[in-house]
Amino acid sequence: MKRHQDIAIGIVILIFCAFFIYLSLQLDRGSAMMPLILLGLMSFLGVIIILDGFKKTRKATEDKPVEPFLTLQNMKVPFTMFFFICLYILMFFLVGYYIATAVFLFASMCYLKQRSWLIIVAVSACFLAFTYFFLVKQLNVSIDALGLLGTYLQMSNV
Numbered sequence: 001m002k003r004h005q006d007i008a009i010g011i012v013i014l015i016f017c018a019f020f021i022y023l024s025l026q027l028d029r030g031s032a033m034m035p036l037i038l039l040g041l042m043s044f045l046g047v048i049i050i051l052d053g054f055k056k057t058r059k060a061t062e063d064k065p066v067e068p069f070l071t072l073q074n075m076k077v078p079f080t081m082f083f084f085i086c087l088y089i090l091m092f093f094l095v096g097y098y099i100a101t102a103v104f105l106f107a108s109m110c111y112l113k114q115r116s117w118l119i120i121v122a123v124s125a126c127f128l129a130f131t132y133f134f135l136v137k138q139l140n141v142s143i144d145a146l147g148l149l150g151t152y153l154q155m156s157n158v
Contacts, residue, residue, distance in 0.1 A: 002060075004053040006049050007057070010046045010053060013043075013049065017046060024039065081111075084111070087104075088100055096143075098132075101127070101131075102128060105120075
């Protein structure tokens, strides 16, 4: 009998957690606390996923076999969003945080079928305003606003 795919997913989660627990244990004691707590919680959830996978495998019969939940068609949106995130990271270094974030939010909401331009603009503007006032004004976090584009513009003014 074929096993439910949740078992494999849970095992991958546990392997991921074990690797990062190993890395976290090499940090200072205070710095390692939060990653270890989160990885412990994630490991617990991985075990629950595995147990649920065994339960689903036992429930499967010859008349109703285990059907795969993850197919290429189901993974189209997550893979596309992963691609968007990779482009966002690249844009972050090239044009800076604000432009890259505005383009990413616009592209993501359009791809995810948000049709109201008012909502797209409002969410993007509010998010950027919130991050600016919270990070830059309140916490004094320095954000490279223009990335390599800013470096290029500074060099062209000299």
